Amino acid sequence: MDRLRRAALKQALGEQPTEDLPMLAALTLADGVDTPALVELAGLSRRDPPAGIRDLFEQTFAELGLPLPEAEEAWRERMLDAAKGMLSGSLSPYEASNEIYWCACHLERTETTTELVAQFVGLWSTWEDHPNKRGSIEHSMRQAAANLLHSHGSQTPA
Known part of the structure; x- marks a missing residue:
């Protein structure tokens, strides 16, 4: 979960490379966190459209009941x-x-x-x-x- 939180903080500052989020999702799944959006995000490639990657990242937080940081x-x-x-x-x-x-x-x-x-x-x-x-x-x-x-x-x- 710390991995997701750090990525969300970096995203809020414009410092999180979108193309790194699918691998981050896969590592988070390996840590035992599981939501439908996270599974879908982990299955994406670095070359998938950034908007889709970001949407799934944000949806993961919604599914976990966590707010995205400002x-x-x-x-x-x-x-x-x-x-x-x-x-x-x-x-x-x-x-x-x-x-x-x-x-x-x-x-x-x-x-x-x-x-x-x-x-x-x-x-x-x-x-x-x-x-x-x-x-x-x-x-x-x-x-x-x-x-x-x-x-x-x-x-x-x-």
Whole structure:
């Protein structure tokens, strides 16, 4: 199911190659998820018409009773994943801060998102401008990422 969710998030951002969805459907079936539209989608080829592939992908979500994410939700989830990646070590603080900043730029403009953009772009650019202070800047980046996750009710990775 995670595979479908990730693809739906990428699709909401215009980053999911349509031609990859039939194979994704086949892998999802192998994971034990089964709906009529998913079976039909898994039987398609990469060269089938993109509109038909997308329709079956969307129908799969309807059959599973799951809403397709909107772009705002996708950007927010991608931002939180970057914060988790920083704290788990799968992304460097520099990479993750840049990703968090970029994602926050795509969220609806509120006081909170404006502050978030300013905070992470500030940390990111300070890291570049002050190579001799990177250790303390990375500590601040990790703290900001933990605060971001906490403010969204997410657990920080151990």
